[in-house]
Amino acid sequence: DKTVYAVAGSHTQTILKLARENHVPIDFCCGDGECGTCLV
Template structure:
């Protein structure tokens, strides 16, 4: 069971336990269920409003499920991922960026810290 700590400069850190591997529940859904105010607009991976920075606490390496095509496009448009990182992800099938979209990231069995901006 992964431990997820949500951290924001404007809110007190909150740690929650999550179910890993459901392949359906996004990090945004987990945040909503636990009253964590991550900003979002579309909830569909197209706007970039739910941009977060994720750090793996238990080990170095990939965090969460692989990036979706929508997520790659938005992160690239926001300048949060390079073309070299995109190509590397295609070759070795691992996540090469700490930046994710909360609405697209699906948890794996790993403890993470999620940094999010908030108003």
């Protein structure tokens, strides 16, 4: 199990990018966090 924290107000990374960088399994379709498939 992993916990991923994002700094409040940070708009530099998408949830998808953070999840992928930290090896958190997450569903995605577009690969850049724009389509909403990875929405948590």
